[in-house]
Amino acid sequence: MSMKHLLLVAVLALTAACSSNPKVIDESLSESELYLMAQEDLDANNYGPAIESLRALESRYPFGRFAQQAQLELIYAYYQNNEPEAAKSSADRFIRLHPQHPNVDYAYYMRGMTSFTRDAGIFERFLPLDMTRRDPGAARDSFNEFAQLVSRYPESRYAPDARLRMVYLRNLLAAYDIHVGHYYLKRDAHLAAANRGRYVVENFQQTPSVGDGLALMVEAYQRLAMGDLANTALATLRENYPEHPSLDDGEFRHHVEPAEQEAGRLRSMMAGFADKVLTPPSRQTGTQMEREMQQQYQEAVAAIPREIRTPEQEKQTRSIWSRITFGLFD
Incomplete structure (x- = not known):
């Protein structure tokens, strides 16, 4: 670890420790004032104070008009x-309390995101670590949670991003x-290594690791003196992955761990893909107050007598049917 990375981690940790003072919220603030305060903090990326405002809003006005939106923002x-x-x-609480809410898909999406970045702590964010060697528990949880979103809400605006992350x-x-x-091979657990390679081939088709799984099977079966199984796996490897690093002019090279260039290829592939998906999610489009203000504006425009409406206001109040029929049946 370089001195630059150590200094960066130390500064970030010190900054987080110094900014942990709780925010004091006036007891006399109305629901709208608390909501506006939270929105200002969110817009300024002051997430700690925003959390305090949103929690105060939810606890003081549990049945108010901003309560459900505050839960999503939280x-x-x-x-x-x-x-x-x-x-x-x-997210779990929102899904449990509001299963029919029109924006519940956002709660499902954010639940997947929390697992997606669960292992990305302060050191992982700034230090170059190989994520393919980390415990896969969080990755499995995230995959299953994104799968729930895609299954329940295939037309959700968050579904395309969830599929990419999956x-x-x-x-x-x-x-x-x-x-x-390969760890099993190194420990001479050849049957376990062969089974792990077969598991990858059978369950992770269309991933870059299928060729590695076949090479693992060839190596393990050869060490177990299972010639027929080794030859079958080798023939499949030659047919589908002729450029695999374990092959040298079609001949299989014995190895315990993947060649360094192969490990580098895998890390490069994962890093390139991560550039597309390892980005923070955006806030839900439009706050509740903005949507209500837009609705109130539309209602106010509709209440203006037709004789004094401007052309733009008239266009806004006309229905789709009116536009299609050119106003003949208005």
Whole structure:
């Protein structure tokens, strides 16, 4: 670890420790004032104070008009404040309390995001670590949670991003199983290594690790003196992955761990894919207050007598049917 990285981690830790003072919220603030205060903090990326305002709003006005929106905003604020467990608990609570809410898909999406970045602590964010060698528990949880979102709400605006992350996570899980298989080979657990390679081939088709799984099977079966199984796996490897690093002019090279260039290829592939998906989620489009103000504006325009409306106002109040029929049946 370089001195630059150590200094960066130390500064960030000190900054987080110095900014942990709780925010004092006036007891006399109305629901709207608390909501506006939270929105200002969120817009300024002051997530700690925003959390305090949103929690105060929810506790003081549990049945107010901003209560449900505050619960959604709280999920986002916890996530951005590096409190994944609190964000996940808030998402679970929202799903449980409001299963038919029109924006419940956002809670499902954020629940997947909390698991997606659960292991990305302060050191992982700034130090170059190989994620394919990390414990896959969080990756499996995230994959399953994104799968729930895609299954329940396939037309959700968050579904495309969730699908992209699922591809990334599937590649990550397959690469992890390859590392485990080579660990078994190193410990002379050849049958376990062969089974792990076969598991990757059978369950992670279309991932870059399938060729590695076949090579693992060839190596393990050869060591077990299972010639027929080794030859079958080798023929499949030659047919589908002729450029695999374990092949030298079609001949299989014995190895205990993947060649360094192969490990580098896998890390490069994961890093390139991560550039597309390892980005923070955006806040839900439009706050509740903005949507209400827009609705009130539309109602106010509709209340203006037609004789004094401007052309733009008239266009806004006309229905789709009116536009299609050119106003003939108005």
